[in-house]
Amino acid sequence: MSAPASNAAYDEWLDALADGEGYALVCPDGHGSLPPRRVCPECGSTSLAEEPLAETGSVETHSVVHVAGPRFADETPYVNAIADFGPVRLTGVLRGVESAPDAVAVGDRVAVGVEARATDGEPLVVFRPAERE
Amino acid sequence: MTDVRVAGVGLTRFGSHPDRTGRDLFATAALRAFEDAGVPRGDVEELNYGNFMGALSEHQGHQAPLMAEAAGVRCPSTRYEEACASAGVAVREAVRSVRAGDADVALAGGMERMTNLPTDEVTEGLAIAADDLFEVRAGVTFPGAYALLATAYFEEYGGERRDLAHIAAKNHANAVPNEYAQYRTGVSVEEALEAPPVAEPLHLYDACPITDGASALVIVSEEYAAENDVDAPVAVTGTGQGTDRMALADRDRLARTPAADDAADAAYADAGVAPDDVDVAEVHDCFTIAEVLALESLGLFDPGEGIAAAREGVTTADGALPVNLSGGLKAKGHPVGATGGSQIAELTRLLRGDHPNSGHVADAEVGVAHNAGGTVASAVVHVLEVAE
Numbered sequence: 001m002s003a004p005a006s007n008a009a010y011d012e013w014l015d016a017l018a019d020g021e022g023y024a025l026v027c028p029d030g031h032g033s034l035p036p037r038r039v040c041p042e043c044g045s046t047s048l049a050e051e052p053l054a055e056t057g058s059v060e061t062h063s064v065v066h067v068a069g070p071r072f073a074d075e076t077p078y079v080n081a082i083a084d085f086g087p088v089r090l091t092g093v094l095r096g097v098e099s100a101p102d103a104v105a106v107g108d109r110v111a112v113g114v115e116a117r118a119t120d121g122e123p124l125v126v127f128r129p130a131e132r133e
Numbered sequence: 134m135t136d137v138r139v140a141g142v143g144l145t146r147f148g149s150h151p152d153r154t155g156r157d158l159f160a161t162a163a164l165r166a167f168e169d170a171g172v173p174r175g176d177v178e179e180l181n182y183g184n185f186m187g188a189l190s191e192h193q194g195h196q197a198p199l200m201a202e203a204a205g206v207r208c209p210s211t212r213y214e215e216a217c218a219s220a221g222v223a224v225r226e227a228v229r230s231v232r233a234g235d236a237d238v239a240l241a242g243g244m245e246r247m248t249n250l251p252t253d254e255v256t257e258g259l260a261i262a263a264d265d266l267f268e269v270r271a272g273v274t275f276p277g278a279y280a281l282l283a284t285a286y287f288e289e290y291g292g293e294r295r296d297l298a299h300i301a302a303k304n305h306a307n308a309v310p311n312e313y314a315q316y317r318t319g320v321s322v323e324e325a326l327e328a329p330p331v332a333e334p335l336h337l338y339d340a341c342p343i344t345d346g347a348s349a350l351v352i353v354s355e356e357y358a359a360e361n362d363v364d365a366p367v368a369v370t371g372t373g374q375g376t377d378r379m380a381l382a383d384r385d386r387l388a389r390t391p392a393a394d395d396a397a398d399a400a401y402a403d404a405g406v407a408p409d410d411v412d413v414a415e416v417h418d419c420f421t422i423a424e425v426l427a428l429e430s431l432g433l434f435d436p437g438e439g440i441a442a443a444r445e446g447v448t449t450a451d452g453a454l455p456v457n458l459s460g461g462l463k464a465k466g467h468p469v470g471a472t473g474g475s476q477i478a479e480l481t482r483l484l485r486g487d488h489p490n491s492g493h494v495a496d497a498e499v500g501v502a503h504n505a506g507g508t509v510a511s512a513v514v515h516v517l518e519v520a521e
Contacts, residue, residue: 067256069254
């Protein structure tokens, strides 16, 4: 498998997420998107500003992955989820819960960070259950 | 505008062909299509060819000239890549060329070779149809993405695994008489429910198999067919394509496939037909939930109603609206870059009356084919009608 392509704007975003300073790019109309991005994919605006992600996100959908590619071989089974963080939704692996469909529900609150992928230690967007407020 | 006819169709058996190169598979399908059409190879004016992962599975890029050579044609040749909708797009471009008068005869179709790779590498290969930065690196697999869609659908509209198992059982039953199908054995609803999980809520029989195979169509103008006495009773009367945001997380809604809505609207308008006119459909059931999403995008069922269609017997072979009489991707198999062409080939056979399952749709006049790429960031819909 070839080495991942270098991608500065994405790597900067991932570093910020790891530091607890994750952001989205937001146009004047409030559409959120993720970098690298020069044009708002919803309305075409080229005026994009960084806005912080919400502190916690809401799980919108999830699955329990049992069969994965080589880069996730040591991670299975794992929970994959899409969660809403305000201006954007993020996709990541949900850790800190049992890898079972009934261990997670739509609407669950999660925090987001960056952790090491089990197979090769590469950075991985990870959700963890958020403390109840 | 010139009317477009399907003069001939050719398929390889879908399945595992570990010792056959892609060029041999496509040549087989193409020669069968020429034989079926009764059109000389020398009349072909362009090749529109679909392939997705040949650079990974066969270390072969630049496939169009190779496939032209293999099929015995020499003409402008182009490979189209739109993930699992690659051949659907290739057929659409052939239709557009014939309509525009650029070609009287086009060869269209596709090929994919997959079983020579180990399962984990196929999983990785298929995943490249998703957004590499924000999905693949975040653990999204191809089955996993459709599992995310299934969870979202169940949450919004209801439904359960048993509904999906009925889709699997239906499509496996349809594949039994199909000589080109990968799996010609029935699967019961209980067997589907008890199969091991792939990406929950989807289990083994919710997923299409890994498949080698090729499809080819000889597409001609109505005038060419008339002048050359070519028997081509089925017309392509509508074509439409839609595009959505690449990543699932960026879609407005997670339980719908708007790209397919757009493709269907365009194809119906193009053909001058409505969903009520459709007698038979071949839809992109790479996973059972995908059939549900397809039926709703095609307007054949209201949102939230498609999930029960198989369980209630509406879309079974003996139902009011048979869906995937070929066996679908689910049981016929899914060589991704060939699938869009295979759907048109099967629909043509069904409408002509020479498909083993034609008896279920003996009076059918209008068919629709729905081909999707990735998690339906791309969709292509075609309307076929019996013209003679």
